[in-house]
Amino acid sequence: MKFSLREKRAKDFVCGFLVFLVLVAIFLTFAQPAQAIPAFARKYGLPCSACHITWPELNNFGQVFRDNGYQMMNDMDSPITRDASYFPASIRITPQWHRESANNQSIDVLPITETSGEKQGTVTQAGFDLSGMDMWFAGTLFNNVSFSVLPSSDPTAVFHFENAYVRFDNIKGNHWFNFKVGKYELDLPVSEKREWTLSGNGGFYYIYHFSPFNDANPFGGIGDNQTGIELTGHSANSYTRYAFSVVSSLDGGVGLAYGCTAVNTNCSSPAGRTFDYYGHFEQAFNVPNAGYMKVGAYAYYGFAPTFVESSGAGSTPLYGRGNKPFYRAGAEWLWYTNHWNLKGVFLHGYDNAFLANGVPSNTPTGLPAGLHAPSWNGGFLEAEYVISPQWVLLGRYELIRMSQQADPTPGLGSQSNLDAYTFASRWNPFMFSRAGLAIQAEYSYIRSADITNQGGAFGGTCFGAPPCHISSNSLFFATDFAF
Amino acid sequence: MKKNVITSLILWTFCLVVALPGVAFAQDEGAHVNGFTGNAQSGKELYRRFCVGCHGDEGNGEGNNAEWLDPRPRDFTTALFRWRSTPTGTLPTDEDLYNTVTRGIVGTLMPTWRPLTPQQRVDLVAYIKTFSPKWITQKAGTPITVPAEPAETIEGVLHGRELFDKMQCWKCHGPDGRGDGPSAPTLTDDKNLPIRPYNFHDGTRFRCGETNQDLYKIFMTGLDGTPMPSFADILQPNDAWDLVHFLRTLQPLVHSKSRELWLAYAGSHKDIKPIGAE
Numbered sequence: 001m002k003f004s005l006r007e008k009r010a011k012d013f014v015c016g017f018l019v020f021l022v023l024v025a026i027f028l029t030f031a032q033p034a035q036a037i038p039a040f041a042r043k044y045g046l047p048c049s050a051c052h053i054t055w056p057e058l059n060n061f062g063q064v065f066r067d068n069g070y071q072m073m074n075d076m077d078s079p080i081t082r083d084a085s086y087f088p089a090s091i092r093i094t095p096q097w098h099r100e101s102a103n104n105q106s107i108d109v110l111p112i113t114e115t116s117g118e119k120q121g122t123v124t125q126a127g128f129d130l131s132g133m134d135m136w137f138a139g140t141l142f143n144n145v146s147f148s149v150l151p152s153s154d155p156t157a158v159f160h161f162e163n164a165y166v167r168f169d170n171i172k173g174n175h176w177f178n179f180k181v182g183k184y185e186l187d188l189p190v191s192e193k194r195e196w197t198l199s200g201n202g203g204f205y206y207i208y209h210f211s212p213f214n215d216a217n218p219f220g221g222i223g224d225n226q227t228g229i230e231l232t233g234h235s236a237n238s239y240t241r242y243a244f245s246v247v248s249s250l251d252g253g254v255g256l257a258y259g260c261t262a263v264n265t266n267c268s269s270p271a272g273r274t275f276d277y278y279g280h281f282e283q284a285f286n287v288p289n290a291g292y293m294k295v296g297a298y299a300y301y302g303f304a305p306t307f308v309e310s311s312g313a314g315s316t317p318l319y320g321r322g323n324k325p326f327y328r329a330g331a332e333w334l335w336y337t338n339h340w341n342l343k344g345v346f347l348h349g350y351d352n353a354f355l356a357n358g359v360p361s362n363t364p365t366g367l368p369a370g371l372h373a374p375s376w377n378g379g380f381l382e383a384e385y386v387i388s389p390q391w392v393l394l395g396r397y398e399l400i401r402m403s404q405q406a407d408p409t410p411g412l413g414s415q416s417n418l419d420a421y422t423f424a425s426r427w428n429p430f431m432f433s434r435a436g437l438a439i440q441a442e443y444s445y446i447r448s449a450d451i452t453n454q455g456g457a458f459g460g461t462c463f464g465a466p467p468c469h470i471s472s473n474s475l476f477f478a479t480d481f482a483f
Numbered sequence: 484m485k486k487n488v489i490t491s492l493i494l495w496t497f498c499l500v501v502a503l504p505g506v507a508f509a510q511d512e513g514a515h516v517n518g519f520t521g522n523a524q525s526g527k528e529l530y531r532r533f534c535v536g537c538h539g540d541e542g543n544g545e546g547n548n549a550e551w552l553d554p555r556p557r558d559f560t561t562a563l564f565r566w567r568s569t570p571t572g573t574l575p576t577d578e579d580l581y582n583t584v585t586r587g588i589v590g591t592l593m594p595t596w597r598p599l600t601p602q603q604r605v606d607l608v609a610y611i612k613t614f615s616p617k618w619i620t621q622k623a624g625t626p627i628t629v630p631a632e633p634a635e636t637i638e639g640v641l642h643g644r645e646l647f648d649k650m651q652c653w654k655c656h657g658p659d660g661r662g663d664g665p666s667a668p669t670l671t672d673d674k675n676l677p678i679r680p681y682n683f684h685d686g687t688r689f690r691c692g693e694t695n696q697d698l699y700k701i702f703m704t705g706l707d708g709t710p711m712p713s714f715a716d717i718l719q720p721n722d723a724w725d726l727v728h729f730l731r732t733l734q735p736l737v738h739s740k741s742r743e744l745w746l747a748y749a750g751s752h753k754d755i756k757p758i759g760a761e
Contacts (some may be wrong), residue, residue, distance in 0.1 A: 026574070044592055045536065045537055045548040045552050045592045046537070046592075047532070047533070047547075048533060049532045051529075060598045061598040061599065072592075072593070074591065075590050075688075151531065167515035236597055238598060259739065288602075292600055
């Protein structure tokens with residue numbers, strides 16, 4: 001059967017129309033409205049997209065809800081107003097496949113043979129895996145009194161308390177005066193707990209946890225949840241916010257002891273009896289026809305012991321002494337438009353020379369000549385493109401540059417410098433009233449001038465003299481769900 | 484042939500992109516509040532993010548969560564709105580809708596959307612107006628005038644109390660304003676769903692606001708879609724203000740001069756006729 005040119009064109013036109021219909025049908029199938037309800041949304045009947053840009057990252061409405069002590073302030077917040085069967089609990093876990101790779105690793109020439117010598121190589125691991133699990137209980141106890149308890153496990157189900165606090169809001173009817181007590185995430189410029197990058201390299205902000213290589217300061221960084229009391233205040237729309245915390249110098253540890261660190265391997269090492277201080281202020285502005293912009297500044301000033309008072313000839317540590325200071329300070333700029341969210345965070349860090357070099361401050365001869373107090377600058381730029389409440393794309397660049405090394409050895413100027421790149425896509429195929437499911441694809445690459453790998457699933461030793469550069473990357477595909 | 488198919492595909496896609504927004508928002512009358520002009524397309528995106536779970540894709544109040552909510556979410560397709568500054572039976576102004584979005588509705592699961600920017604809230608108003616053709620065929624009503632509030636006096640409070648009794652407000656709201664009048668269990672809204680009269684005893688804020696002016700407007704505009712009628716044809720402004728001042732005496736959780744005056748009066752007069760007594 002032969003067709004004339006005109007018939008052929010007509011047939012092609014119809015073919016094109018059919019393909020078009022199929023594509024439209026596919027689009028409409030996947031472009032369902034977002035309607036998720038985790039524990040809080042289940043209570044209030046709102047879609048999870050109301051509080052989250054895409055869960056778990058908060059939008060401004062969610063920020064106001066959080067700042068009000070997890071309350072909508074519509075006289076429906078106290079648990080007495082809810083159905084008695086309502087229980088504010090959620091779980092979250094992330095089954096995944098991931099691949100971690102790092103070059104310039106030191107590898108035995110003959111496996112499991114210590115005397116065979118070392119060679120340079122790339123180490124790669126890949127496979128299906130599991131994240132830890134969060135079991136989050138959070139809600140109101142009464143009007144203006146709320147709580148959060150978050151037992152969190154590692155992938156082998158060993159639990160710790162990620163947070164546990166009670167908060168009191170709107171003291172004397174004033175939203176500028178609220179406080180909470182317990183263990184909690186500091187009011188950081190960009191919440192690390194609510195970011196949605198999850199891979200071994202891209203799942204955290206390096207500047208929130210950075211310590212220069214071999215730095216003996218046991219403080220794990222402002223990204224670690226801390227234990228103390230926090231005073232907060234905010235305007236009605238949370239465009240103006242402040243937070244001030246007084247926390248024990250424990251880095252969030254319990255039992256009045258610092259946890260294990262790379263240098264301080266005595267996990268029950270007692271902490272000093274001091275307090276650390278953290279403050280954050282931010283102000284937002286409406287940008288005509290382009291959403292709103294936030295600027296802010298923050299600072300953490302803390303102490304850590306340089307030696308331990310002991311008994312039994314040093315066998316029984318009693319409490320930390322010789323506290324020396326350190327600080328982290330910086331600023332942020334955040335811009336939330338209709339579809340684009342842009343974030344920039346800067347941090348400057350400093351550790352006292354005694355602290356950084358692991359020199360007890362009661363050393364009779366004082367600080368050995370040439371040792372310095374290390375300082376560094378870092379930050380990240382992050383761009384999110386919100387295609388819809390169900391689908392977001394992210395790109396991030398993070399860098400850290402040492403401005404002064406603690407160790408005077410020549411040639412170490414760039415040691416601990418770091419560059420990190422992360423790209424991710426997070427798609428929620430559906431969100432309905434009691435659960436959220438996201439399918440995530442992520443790639444993250446870092447290059448660090450360090451002895452050990454800064455990220456990834458493993459931390460090998462760099463092959464070469466310091467500063468030794470390691471390039472490491474993570475490829476990550478996951479189903480991240482919350483119920 | 485492949486080239487022709489692709490050309491055809493591009494053509495159809497172009498038609499969709501160009502024509503669909505025109506169809507979807509052909510009835511977009513926009514919204515104008517405080518110098519902001521609403522954009523229904525932007526409003527649609529916001530609606531899908533924030534509102535669809537309760538009010539539904541079609542704006543008919545049949546969202547995914549609607550059946551669990553009491554009171555039920557507003558059905559925008561009827562263009563019946565309770566919280567208005569305009570006379571009964573008329574459409575509200577853009578500002579009325581904006582104020583409701585901004586304020587939220589206390590005692591319900593409709594929260595305040597103040598965290599959204601003013602532009603976003605006006606965009607939402609513009610989109611809400613696309614759900615009913617009434618916004619094309621009718622204009623919003625003219626807002627009623629709220630005259631200056633007179634001073635609160637015991638005479639005014641007593642007169643308001645007399646009106647509350649005479650107009651049988653107590654049949655729904657109860658003699659003590661607890662929302663437990665004899666007619667209360669029988670009340671239904673425009674969807675034939677049970678509806679409870681306002682309980683003055685437990686509340687500090689009204690669903691339409693918290694000022695005396697807001698309360699005044701309720702009498703004079705009525706709450707369309709509920710059994711609460713407009714009294715604009717019956718009440719003179721001074722009568723309405725007296726009623727406002729009396730209702731304040733029913734609110735133990737709100738400090739008001741009217742309540743102080745009433746408590747002092749009631750303490751010294753033991754022979755006050757109960758409301759609702761034959």
